[in-house]
Amino acid sequence: MSTIKDVAKYSGLSIATISKYLNGGNVLEENRVSIQNAIDQLGYKRNNMARGLKTNKTMTVGVLIPTLDNIFFTKIISHIEDIIQSKGYGMIVCDFKSDPSLERSKLEFLIDKHVDGIIMVSYGGETSYIKELIDKKIPVVLLDRMIKGVECDCVLADNLNASYQAVEELIRRKHKRIGIVIGPEHAYTAEERRKGYIRVHQDYQLPIDEELIVAGDYTVETGYKAFEDLWQLKERPSAIFVTNYEMTIGVIMAINDYGVNIPEDLSLIGFDNIQMSKVVKPALSIVEQPMMEIGKTAAQVLLKRLAKDYTDFPEIHRLKTNILIKASVAQCCTENE
Numbered sequence: 358m359s360t361i362k363d364v365a366k367y368s369g370l371s372i373a374t375i376s377k378y379l380n381g382g383n384v385l386e387e388n389r390v391s392i393q394n395a396i397d398q399l400g401y402k403r404n405n406m407a408r409g410l411k412t413n414k415t416m417t418v419g420v421l422i423p424t425l426d427n428i429f430f431t432k433i434i435s436h437i438e439d440i441i442q443s444k445g446y447g448m449i450v451c452d453f454k455s456d457p458s459l460e461r462s463k464l465e466f467l468i469d470k471h472v473d474g475i476i477m478v479s480y481g482g483e484t485s486y487i488k489e490l491i492d493k494k495i496p497v498v499l500l501d502r503m504i505k506g507v508e509c510d511c512v513l514a515d516n517l518n519a520s521y522q523a524v525e526e527l528i529r530r531k532h533k534r535i536g537i538v539i540g541p542e543h544a545y546t547a548e549e550r551r552k553g554y555i556r557v558h559q560d561y562q563l564p565i566d567e568e569l570i571v572a573g574d575y576t577v578e579t580g581y582k583a584f585e586d587l588w589q590l591k592e593r594p595s596a597i598f599v600t601n602y603e604m605t606i607g608v609i610m611a612i613n614d615y616g617v618n619i620p621e622d623l624s625l626i627g628f629d630n631i632q633m634s635k636v637v638k639p640a641l642s643i644v645e646q647p648m649m650e651i652g653k654t655a656a657q658v659l660l661k662r663l664a665k666d667y668t669d670f671p672e673i674h675r676l677k678t679n680i681l682i683k684a685s686v687a688q689c690c691t692e693n694e
Contacts, residue, residue: 359399361375361401364392364395364399367399368388368392370392374388375392378392415472416446417449417471417472418447418475419470419472420448420449421475421477422434422453423454424452427602429501429648432648432652433651437476439656440660441660449472455574460479461486464486465486474662474663475496475497475498476500476655476659477500479502484506484507487509491507498512499513500512501545501651510662510672511674513674513675515675516549517549517556518553520550522680523598523626523644523680524553527598530596530687530688531689533563534594534595535595535596535597536571536587536596536597537550538571538587538598538599538600539554539573540572540574540601541575542572544575546600550600569590576604576607577610579604580606580607580608580610581610582607584608588615594623595624596689597624598626599626599628601628602628605627605629605633605641619639620686620687624685624689625641625642626641626644626686627644629648639683640683642680642683642684642685643681645678654674654676
């Protein structure tokens with residue numbers, strides 16, 4: 358197995374220069390080419406485990422998410438990897454099946470692997486073990502959801518305003534009975550999106566009917582059931598806003614099964630996945646979260662902490678969403694006004 362000394366001999370450069378390159382530092386372009394050529398020719402691979410014993414760093418980042426089935430999280434992971442890989446870090450990804458007890462055991466697994474830092478989505482919201490990590494100076498960046506009572510870096514979409522603006526688009530088109538499909542009560546994102554729904558109704562002096570607020574658990578199945586609950590109301594909504602991609606799929610499936618015409622019978626705004634908005638006919642209106650920006654920002658904040666830079670701690674990044682109104686939203690018909 359080739360060593361860093363072999364790379365130095367092959368390239369004619371010092372071990373210090375090669376080490377700097379391997380750790381993401383800047384080297385002369387001609388040196389970069391020589392080092393990479395030597396690495397490729399010799400098949401050199403760093404032994405991060407051995408390196409970790411010497412430096413107390415494994416050059417590994419842990420990423421903990423509720424589920425790998427959620428396209429929102431998997432896209433963010435891809436953008437996180439782009440940034441940390443460019444700085445020489447590897448990544449261990451764990452999901453905890455949206456189970457709070459499994460969340461803690463998976464976090465302990467990552468700690469046992471001696472990851473240098475963690476980017477995580479907390480489902481259970483338990484504060485004690487996250488505080489312990491922060492106290493030990495193990496960098497933690499929360500993703501998508503803040504945790505009350507924990508001072509921690511966090512990167513998320515501006516969920517409250519995303520919901521406010523989506524519902525406002527419907528109100529401006531004269532919709533007054535607007536259904537919303539939100540996530541589980543304990544989820545920070547669901548709480549914020551509900552607040553946005555309530556606030557825009559208050560600002561426009563519209564009554565709030567609790568029957569129009571239906572909670573799911575961010576799955577296709579609960580999206581389907583939520584539509585059924587709303588559509589079976591004695592006074593149906595003229596529009597529905599769905600606050601998650603998987604639940605949007607479930608609602609669309611139910612709409613097809615019930616033979617509902619969009620937007621003649623119902624206006625619809627979904628969440629995430631611009632590709633889906635183009636495939637569905639008529640074109641689906643969506644709230645688009647900045648997944649690339651979320652992933653890259655989370656990675657950059659973590660790298661800053663890994664470099665022992667704790668200025669502006671904790672950093673809270675609330676990133677703006679984008680609303681795309683397409684053919685699935687129409688002016689409300691006279692009889693529903």
